[in-house]
Amino acid sequence: MPFASPLRFLLSRLAIASTLLHFAVIALVVSGLKASAEDTPALSVTKGSADRHPELTRLSPTEEVWIDAKAKEVLVGGKIAIDKGPIEFFACPKDTKEHESIVAVRSSARLIHTALLAIGIQPGKPVAFDPAYVPASGAVVSVTMRWIDAKQETQEARAQDWIRNTKTGKATEEEWVFAGSSLWTDSTTGKDYYQADGGDLICVSNFPTAMLDLPVKSSQSNQALLFEAFEERVPPHDTEVEIIFSAGKKINR
Incomplete structure (x- = not known):
């Protein structure tokens, strides 16, 4: 399938939205992300960036993001950045925070945000600390890892299985929510950036x-980091991987 504009793809879905309000809210979010994307250089084509999923909708010729509309999944290409040690992130865009992230993806965060909107996953709000702690909110997102092991066999695992809780020594059970980050406007240039x-x-x-x-x-x-890479489970450094995003089950607390 030819490369598709994220905005055009979303508009085709929004045409059947249940209400005009729903249409307007998502259109505004996507417009903001698209404006941010235009102000930021596209990622360069790198190893592994060939179109591995011609049957799916790829959102950019230079970023590895595909939408499986039938399965309601978003696939993102990347590689293992670190396979041991403390972490603050599970995944980051390449050339950003690989020193503290298990996976580096060959995509901008803003394009993945757009893709999640396209499959119907809605953002909430990021964490707040002032005047009091308020946890991040939003739709629960399931994150699954896919890779080919040393025996050339395809493997899949929950992303949580690659993260060890340093207090319990076990894989984390916590689910992620789509907090949605935010746009920041440079006061000197007027340009918007997806944080x-x-x-x-x-x-x-x-x-x-x-x-x-x-x-x-x-x-x-650094003294209180709760998580580390689960060294016995994470594939070796530089292993090619795919992250599969889909809607998760609602958290009951």
Whole structure:
């Protein structure tokens, strides 16, 4: 399938939206993200960026984001950045925060945000700390990893299985929510920037700039980091992977 404009793809879906209000809200969000994208250089084509999914809708010729409309999934290409040690992020855009993230994706966060909107996943609000802690909110997002192992066999695992809670020694059970990050306007240029593009794609420490965040307290302090890469489970450094995003089940607390 030829490359599709994220905005055009969304508009085709929005044409059947149940209300004009729903249409207007999503259109405004996507317009803001599109404006931000125009102000930021596109990612360069890198190893592994060939169109591996011609049967799906690819949102950019240079960024590895595909939409499976039938399955209501978003697929994103990347590689293992670190396979051991403390982490603040599960995944970040490449050339941002690979030193503290298990996966580096070959996509901007803003394009993944747009793709999640396209499959009907709605953002909430990022975490707040002032005057009091308010956890991130939004639709629950399921994150699944796919890769080819040393035996050339395709494997899948929940992203949580690659994250170890340093207090329990077990894989985390926490689910991510679509916090949605935010747009920041440069007062000198008037340009808008999607803040998660700076690295805060899938967070395990709480950040008000996170696209996906955990709706529980998780410190950014190096002395109090709650999570680390599950070394025995994470594939080796530089392994090619895909992240599969889909709607998760509602959290009952």
